[in-house]
Amino acid sequence: MLSKSIGLYIHFPFCTKKCYYCDFYSITELNLIEKFTNSLLKEMDLRFANFKRPSLSSIFFGGGTPSLLNPKQMEKIFEKIYYYCDLDDNAEISVECNPNSADIENFKSYKSLGVNRLSIGVQSFNPEELKFLQRIHSPKEAIYALEQAVATFGNVNADFIYSVPGQTLSSLISTINTALSTGITHLSAYSLIFEEGTGLYNAMKMGRVRPAEDEDDANYYNILVELMHNAGFNHYEVSNYAKPGLECRHNLNYWHCGEYVAFGPSAHGYLNSFRYSNVRDLAKYTKIIDSGNMPQDYQEHIDLEKQIEERIFLELRADGFDLDNFCSEFEIQPKNEFFDYVKTLANGEFLLIDKPKLRLSDKGYYLCDEITINFLKLLNK
Ligand code: SF4
Structure with a gap:
């Protein structure tokens, strides 16, 4: 598997x-x-x-x-x-x-x-x-x-x-x-x-x-x-x-949206495009396991749209968003508006263009949530 x-x-x-x-x-x-x-x-x-x-x-x-x-x-x-x-x-x-x-x-x-x-x-x-x-x-x-x-x-x-x-x-x-x-x-x-x-x-x-x-x-x-x-x-x-x-x-x-298997009450994992979490209660956790079942109480398929969102959200807040990789993997052609925004951020020293990555600067990290929302809007069109 x-x-x-x-x-x-x-x-x-x-x-x-x-x-x-x-x-x-x-x-x-x-x-x-x-x-x-x-x-x-x-x-x-x-x-x-x-x-x-x-x-x-x-x-x-x-x-x-x-x-x-x-x-x-x-x-x-x-x-x-x-x-x-x-x-x-x-x-x-x-x-x-x-x-x-x-x-x-x-x-x-x-x-x-x-x-x-x-x-x-x-x-x-x-x-x-x-x-x-x-x-x-x-x-x-x-x-x-x-x-x-x-x-x-x-x-x-x-x-x-x-x-x-x-x-x-x-x-x-x-x-x-x-x-x-x-x-x-x-x-x-x-x-x-x-x-x-x-x-x-x-x-x-x-x-x-x-x-x-x-x-x-x-x-x-x-x-x-x-x-x-x-x-x-x-x-x-x-x-x-x-x-x-x-x-x-x-x-x-x-x-980087990599896979990980998770164990224990309230643990969250990500495998084969599914995110899952275990019950957040030790008594329930042990009881379910003792009956031979998985202690999982939530599972969500990460479809293409969510994968796009997660990739932008997670990579941007970490060590850089790989635009080339993102565009070829999700077959997205960004509009000029996106490149204008990138330029504005770079001119304001919020973003470093460190090919192939777009990396937030120290100043940019502080505004990470706002910049992520704008990336999501401009790349999801
Ligand atoms: S209760 Fe305190 S020590 Fe325990 S996980 Fe939370 S912050 Fe850490």
Whole structure:
């Protein structure tokens, strides 16, 4: 069925404590981790039963906090993956981790299983900002986690959030400089989002917190871009920066509409032109799997029109939209209006014409949503 390399994603649905702003599916009943692990192994048996043996370009353990998996549980999961799949040479194998669950012995055992990249949710090194975000680690614990991870894996990402109420430009600069001093190779930084259904969103609705002003948000973004460029990182997606050659392959596969198989409650996958997602509830997930069925509750065929939209939307926000490839694959001949718009963006330094790609500049990334909508309108005619 599948011959080219694909990605593999596992959603691990546990965290020690639920953060105020987070809308990812995770629960805090850590006593259920063993049960979840057994269901996950069964889901792999069910899903891989219909697969031609795939080769994996990347494996990504996301969540949740997958570093809560003990070495034995991790080993069982890897045994199952390697039973059903081959690995590309230099496949990227990432695990997400939180500073409070960073354990050097676990790191070493993950490494012996093939993990070669760690991603740590730091969010800030400012104690007040960590308190606002209801994170349970201290700045000191986060520095220790990053240093241990860099010493063990070499290739390490740190996640940050900016535009946190009460943040200042100097606290952001201090956070980013501290992160860079630990030797990380990749940094993701997202503007705080007030996601519906979260405690943070409810607090905003009740007037207890206010999102940052647009002007402040733009200033945070600009300083971040400058610091990361000065440190020799490539800005290769709206919110992501990497040392050259260490861009996250798992995410690049996603942004280039590549295929990936996904496991775990609420996990989303993309295979054979279908996007699917699993049920977002651990109890339902285990019950369905125990009855021998797939825990999937959503499937959508990505038809030609949607493929066109996704290609523009995803490639533009990442490391460049390949216009030639797009036009020949979808048999589209752009009108003059499109080329006029490209010229206007390039003249305004929002877009770089880096043949065969059209790449957003730092300024352009900040307006990515608006530019994407205009590309969609002008190329879909
Ligand atoms: S640790 Fe991460 S996944 Fe867990 S609740 Fe906090 S932000 Fe969400």
